[in-house]
Amino acid sequence: MKKHNFSAGPCILPQEVMQEAAEAVLNFNNSGLSLIEISHRSSEFVAVMERARALALELLGLENQGYQTLFLQGGASTEFLRVAYNLLENKAAYLNTGTWSSKALKEAKILGEVVEVASSKDKGFNYIPKAYQIPKDADYFHCTSNNTIFGTQIKEFPSTDIPMVCDMSSDIFSRVLDFSKFDLIYAGAQKNMGPAGTTLVVVKEEILGKMSRTIPSMLDYQTQIAKDSMFNTPPVFAVFTSMLTLEWLKNKGGIAAIEEINDKKAQLLYSEIELNPLFDGFANKADRSNMNATFTLNKPELKDSFDTMWKEAGINGLNGHRSVGGYRASMYNALSLESVGTLVDIMSELERKA
Numbered sequence: 001m002k003k004h005n006f007s008a009g010p011c012i013l014p015q016e017v018m019q020e021a022a023e024a025v026l027n028f029n030n031s032g033l034s035l036i037e038i039s040h041r042s043s044e045f046v047a048v049m050e051r052a053r054a055l056a057l058e059l060l061g062l063e064n065q066g067y068q069t070l071f072l073q074g075g076a077s078t079e080f081l082r083v084a085y086n087l088l089e090n091k092a093a094y095l096n097t098g099t100w101s102s103k104a105l106k107e108a109k110i111l112g113e114v115v116e117v118a119s120s121k122d123k124g125f126n127y128i129p130k131a132y133q134i135p136k137d138a139d140y141f142h143c144t145s146n147n148t149i150f151g152t153q154i155k156e157f158p159s160t161d162i163p164m165v166c167d168m169s170s171d172i173f174s175r176v177l178d179f180s181k182f183d184l185i186y187a188g189a190q191k192n193m194g195p196a197g198t199t200l201v202v203v204k205e206e207i208l209g210k211m212s213r214t215i216p217s218m219l220d221y222q223t224q225i226a227k228d229s230m231f232n233t234p235p236v237f238a239v240f241t242s243m244l245t246l247e248w249l250k251n252k253g254g255i256a257a258i259e260e261i262n263d264k265k266a267q268l269l270y271s272e273i274e275l276n277p278l279f280d281g282f283a284n285k286a287d288r289s290n291m292n293a294t295f296t297l298n299k300p301e302l303k304d305s306f307d308t309m310w311k312e313a314g315i316n317g318l319n320g321h322r323s324v325g326g327y328r329a330s331m332y333n334a335l336s337l338e339s340v341g342t343l344v345d346i347m348s349e350l351e352r353k354a
């Protein structure tokens, strides 16, 4: 039986995407060759890369606005550094809302001055700071749209005249935003777009090329753009499977259509967390994430029965991050409303039995 996969990442992907990806590994486009043994310079794979890049821009509504799309390697963690190499000349402004923001900030500090405009560390990162000033003389402002570990999400982004950079690893393609507010968006594929191994970068080309430093080739966005994401051998399987997932999303009606379902899933789970006296939500209500719901069971003596119950119901990946504890239900695009219904049924059954 296929599990209800609530894992935080690598994430659940649509079943039909898995099927097609598996077939391509055995026999790509009826070529008698595997996707992972053909040349990345072959016209077949170049078409995959181009399609993936075009789909990403189309879904984000960013066509013909000066943006370039890249599929790179090294995960979102490498973008922490790559962003600073390409944009940090003197000073950068960072909003610190969790583990990933802190890591991004730490990497930027290697290359210049970093101003932490606000941090929610004082309350264990359970909220999103709201009233803060972004220094006008900073080279860019960096934020993390969704905090995968703590389960908080920025609902309203600040307005600023300096370039805005956003780590959208765990909520890209999940909700409608005015993506043109951002000058650089990056996202590790394995949260909501595909398998691990590639990172999507969407960058407004006009913000690049202004650094006085020499940027190592692999870290230089302009090199990657000039080489169409193929400066070195690209992760062909990850790019192909991301392309299939983006195609799946487009066929479903795009971001607006999936957002409707994502809202329903989040409402269903959060209303159970609120109404069920056995559970407490971790994140501040106004800031809680529609992708990763974090919660605790307030009767430790029931932990064993709850864990047994959800595992027996075919649920996977519900344990909270090791730094937070409790539970975390990740409800990425490919997770069905039915799967959330299964979890909610178990939670109310636990209440009846207790």
Ligand SMILES: *Cc1c(COP(=O)(O)O)cnc(C)c1O
Residues within 6 Å of the ligand: 009, 074, 075, 076, 077, 078, 100, 144, 146, 147, 148, 167, 168, 169, 170, 188, 189, 191
């Ligand atoms: C998982 C995650 C990362 C790290 O991604 P890697 O691809 O493993 O480097 C960065 N930022 C956010 C928001 C994440 O959820």
